[in-house]
Amino acid sequence: MTVPSSPPSSVEVSSASFRDPSGFVFRRDGVLYRQVNRRYAEHFAALHASGLYDVLVAEGMLVAHERVDVESPRPEIAAVLIRPEPIPFISYPYEWCFGQLRDAALVTLDLQLQALAHGMVLKDASAFNIQFKAGRPLLIDTLSFEVYREGEPWSAYRQFCEHFLAPLLLIHDVDPWLGRLPALTADGIPLEVASRLLPWRSRLSASRLLHVHLHARSVRRYGGRAVPKRIQRRGLSQKALINLVQGLRHTVARLDWKAVGTEWADYETQHGYEPEDYAEKQRLVAEMLRTIGPAIVWDLGANMGDFSRIARATGAFVLSVDMDPAAVEQNYRRIVSEGETGIHPLWVDLQNPSPGLGWANSERDSLTARADADAVLALALVHHLAITGNVPLTSIADWLAQLGPSLIIEFVAKGDPQVQRLLVSREDVFDEYTREGFEAAFERRYQMLECRQIGESGRTIYRYERLQQ
């Protein structure tokens, strides 16, 4: 099909799309396109001719695309231009809970098995190539396949282990917070680092021994050297490669992290509300959301996603953000079991939201840079930011105003038992943390449209509209 490109037209090549010589991603007039370069044309043709593309799209494992006739920013190397289906929200592996990372790992291995069954191979296994659409992980890099050559080992084996297996094992065997480690590196957790961090007993597991410890040792031993001739002569049969991938799949599928024991994992029984007040809060939030009618809602401090589901019921796509890995994990498992397609859970500490990362700080956008909400929910959140995090109320209002035009926010006064719990072991230096102080801080950025008491709880919910500035 032809996409008209009448001037003035804006073109922006994606800052995250410069490493792969097979092609690149760009936006023209706000629409996302992918260029297939001439050097990759043979593999792209094989992707379709082998039937692999149709199978993967039908199975929901690969983002669908259509060929377009649009002006390329680099026509001299262009073979084909495609327009992929849009992804509702781009998130990164260090923002996923254990279950999300595991499902992304499994779909990557399934992609490789399907590719091998169609005479192709997955040439890279970057976790950044997986995104979530309709609640399930899928590959967004259409140029990740190439024609399989008998005897060739899997060039993405190390990348898979560093992007998926290492963080999964560290979360599973050591601590869930090690899931944040990939944010420190550009290309997964180095196997040598993972090998040192995993407990000694992990060497007694055949899969951990092979894929992490021996792998790390082998990478170091052969660093900077060409593949020995005898290894080249032996090669790796397709059957052996399939065994390797199936072995990895077996290992990953068996990992099961128990999402308990963290601070907020039992929130449903610890939120401090009487049942009737909690029901009243749900009713008020639903009513305010219906009034706003947002297409996209960001639920900040979502816990296990109760209010995300209320927002979802209004028809919105919901980003369900929380800092507690167990709460996000439980939210995700509920999403999977319910077959929910419009809620995306995200593991982010709002006192330290994801920064811009990668080359020139622009390969991976910061959370703020990805803000596209029509409405922001900040329920039972402000006291944590203001008292636990010592963030001034004015600064909280400034940041929330960057995320979207409408805000539904709860204020919990200092006398509330939940706030008293935060103050129990520290001096109360929060003189400005009063209802008046809160309203003054937020009225710098917003116009108050509603202010409602939540039953007998003493808590208040506000509906704000951002001021035009």
Added chain:
Amino acid sequence: MIRFIRRMVFHPVPAAGTLLVALAAFHMVAPTRAWAYLDPITGSIVLQVLAAGFVAAIATFHRTRVWIAGLFRKRTGDPKS
């Protein structure tokens, strides 16, 4: 260690495989402190080729276990057992 001993008793084949590989490769697993520029692909390729036999043995073991479990399921007639 207790977990490994338990595996040796209840799953002797994979546990023995693990032990063999662990012993044979002990010198490779000992952590070192060297940091240097690495070519990550070569070591990864060498490991895949060298470990192919071991990976095949594990795969055969799993397939055999699934096959035997299938036989027991057929005998008892209980799809969940």
